[in-house]
Amino acid sequence: MTQVPLTYSYVSFGPSGPHERRPVRTPGGPGGFSLIQQKSGGTLQTGDQFLIGVPLPATEIVDGVTLNFAFVNVSGGTPSGSLVSFDNLNPPPYVTVESAPINVLVLYVRTGGGSGGGSGATIDSFDETTGGLFNDIFVSVAPDPSGTLTASGNNMGFVDTSNSQEAITAISPTSSGVVFDQWRILAPPAPDAGDVLTVGKGMSVLALAFYKAPPPPSAQQQLCSQAVQFLQQIIRDRGPLLTTTQLNEVRATLERCVTEHFLTQDFVNNLLNDYATIRENPPPPSRV
DSSP: OOEEEEEEEEEEOOOSSOOOOSSSOOOOSGGGSEEEEEEEEEEEETTOEEOOOSOOOSEEEETTEEEEEEEEEEESSBSOSSOEESOTTSOOOOEEOOSSOEEEEEEEEOSOOOOSSSSEEEEEEEETTTTEEOOSOOEEEESOTTSHHHHHHHHHSEEEOSSSOEEEEEOSSOTTOOEEEEEEEEETTOOEEETEEEEOTTOOEEEEEEEEOOOOOOHHHHHHHHHHHHHHHHHHHTOOOOOHHHHHHHHHHHHHHHHTTSSOHHHHHHHHHHHHHHHHSOOOOOOO
8 A cells, every 4th residue: 555645734825915826826835825834644545534533723823913714625535626624623524545645724814804905805716626726817807897807806816896896706617627616705704605706895805716626527428428529520531421320329319418408409400410411412432
């Protein structure tokens, strides 16, 4: 069996205000946050089931300032998504150890949401699967007639609310393929903000958009993908043409994919029409 290291990283997010996300994120500690302390949890073996067995500290004191627990995330094991908890007394469920290191990231924040330079939402994007911040474009903001608030949210992780209430919508999936899970307002503490983070005029919050890797395709999704690729290859190659029985089988599979919402009817209609064109105008037989 392989020995796998276990590491606990206690980190902080803040202070509130602009912080460079794009094009190059300002260097940070574990997960892209500021490191408070880090310690080894020893080693595990592949096949072990790891579970945080003790309550996590509710507060951390940094330079005389008390920071409050925000969430804990476990990355590196299986399953790899949704292993995050916002309750320090009830950590995430167990993971099965594979070959990757197991990392426990415990985040702390100040309770206040003020930015010091005016009201606004300090935001960023967190990948539950990898256990860290990432740099993709991840939000659209409204109202934002000039586009400056959306650009600021994506590039500097800050949306000014001094002029109006702002609705911040998480993009899903992002360019790296992760899918949106939830918004969480970390300071001042608040429950799940849902799909859209709404921040009132003159209000300030510290919030993260949580993302995770998409679930693996189901057997039916794989069957749909195979049927599409099969027919597209025939269209590109202009053959070989299918028998009536074969075409009926492919058509039935594609219609099931529409019924189960894996494909749209327009896409399937266009695909079958493209094949019909090839069938009506087959390529001339090759000469030996």
